[in-house]
Amino acid sequence: MITNVKDILAKAKEGGYAVGAFNTVNLETTRAIVEAAQEMRSPIIIQITEKTMEYAGGRLIYHLIKNDVEFYAPEIPVGIHLDHGKSFEIIQRAVAIGLPSVMYDGSRKKYADNLEITKKVVDFCHEKGVCVQGELGSVPYLGEIESGEVDWEKYMTDPGQAASFVKETGIDALAVAIGNAHDFFKEKDVPDYARLDMIHKNCNVPLILHGASDWENGRVAEVIKRGVCCFNVDTATRLAFINNLINSVRNQGNVSFDIRKLLGEAREAVRDVVKKKIKIFGSDGKI
8 A cells, every 4th residue: 555655754754764766667677576575564655766757757666656556566565656756847847746755955055055955845835745854964976976985074964064954944754975885986984983873863754765775684783773764775776786687688598578577587586585685674574
């Protein structure tokens, strides 16, 4: 059943576990995520990005997710969310399509500008019953800056700013930076747990960790104890899909022209990754 993301996060926060927010781009990835959640009896969030809306058609991909959940998994709480909306205009478009939850990512802007636009987004969305995730601090991408010796102090969330940011914007959840990184960028050797403790103490909203595809049991448990109740996962599922597809074609003596078989096997690979992540995050059996 389609469920308010705010409610999903609140239950995770109260229950001391985290949910996975898994990105999708197509039918196969969506089916894999939903099937994994069903098998693990876990609440989940399914996310799309602006690029996915351009690729698949915003209304099409939104209704694909919605119909999948309503037709085939009515017993599973599933939130649908816009990941990394970079402008007020894309937020407006997502809300018009029907998305009940959005993220405005102003993390690359100056603090005052991030604050101003995030508040504008919140005012717009809350009038329409849409929940909003903001971001403070910066989670780096490979190619955006050179990987290697990084001055992490410039990128991580300031706990004092976080308290003011949450209070002044009215956001429903906050994405934080504690040395985590997107895609293949090398993360901080040890996440700044003390910083996360302070953010958690200062901000009474669910905390979200982006760039969490490669996080495993030890780190996951540590940050859940410190208020993180949602992990964004994209790279891990994309790798599973692409690697399986490449191997399926490469390893066949006679290349199959049955697209359903090739994509079906890739879907199964994604489903296995999602099930593993759900277990690590501790949301299995929590519906």
